[in-house]
Amino acid sequence: MDLGESELLLRLGVAFLLGGAIGLERESAHRPAGFRTHTLVGVGAALVMVLSLSITGADPARLAAQVVSGIGFLGAGTILHEGPTIRGLTTAASLWVVGAIGLACGAGFYLGAGVAAALVVIALVPLVRLERWVGGKRERKVLRLEMEDRPGQLGQVGQVLGRLGISIKGVEMEEAGRRGRLNVDLTVRIPPGVPVERAITELGQVAGVHAVISDD
Structure with missing residues (x-):
């Protein structure tokens, strides 16, 4: 041609x-x-x-x-x-x-x-x-965690949230009152149909995470 x-x-x-x-x-x-x-x-x-x-x-x-x-x-x-x-x-x-x-x-x-x-x-x-x-209709919350200050700990938390379809929009952290621990505030977007209680339960089962609460 x-x-x-x-x-x-x-x-x-x-x-x-x-x-x-x-x-x-x-x-x-x-x-x-x-x-x-x-x-x-x-x-x-x-x-x-x-x-x-x-x-x-x-x-x-x-x-x-x-x-x-x-x-x-x-x-x-x-x-x-x-x-x-x-x-x-x-x-x-x-x-x-x-x-x-x-x-x-x-x-x-x-x-x-x-x-x-x-x-x-x-x-x-x-x-x-x-x-x-549509994305704006998804619920945003702040999850407060007390967890061990060690390499890879936050990554394990992210993996759990990822499996649930929860995206992290912000991270703030500071040293906790106890030595070797961190207080971490995660601003997350939770998709419809995923109860925040489920996220709290699964995060609480991660090794090195000692406490999880939501902002409400």
Whole structure:
């Protein structure tokens, strides 16, 4: 398949614009992968698809599959673990989608690429407000713990909360009256359906945790 110069520029240009539009939203949200990263992924994926279509006898699906798997590794670099909380999954997903959009542009499937880009922007901008509104309905509490002052103790507490779907939003600690112990205040967000009493009970069973109370 021999593409003219104008068609080649069109395919790469559309990939640049669509990838950049998604990247601008990620840039405004101060995510690790922003405008330039998304633009490069979109243009690169489009070029790979154009190249695969231009090589006589080549199977376009083989190179396209390599793009998809390669973006998986790139997206993994944007995922951060912060205690029981995982951040960066949305950015990793947006990179993967931009790669798919770039492949679509490289294949000349402009309608599908445009519709997909529009849906991604909708998911990242208006729907995030709905997500935050729903998330705001989750109950926030402060859990006060007295526990041993030793390495890994707070991590064990975080693992228990993570299993319950409870995210930690703030941590304050000070030395307790007893030597070798800490008083720790955890500001947590508890999802609907998880009673705070269950969290207190399970935290109380962690070795090294001597007392757990809630702020109410």
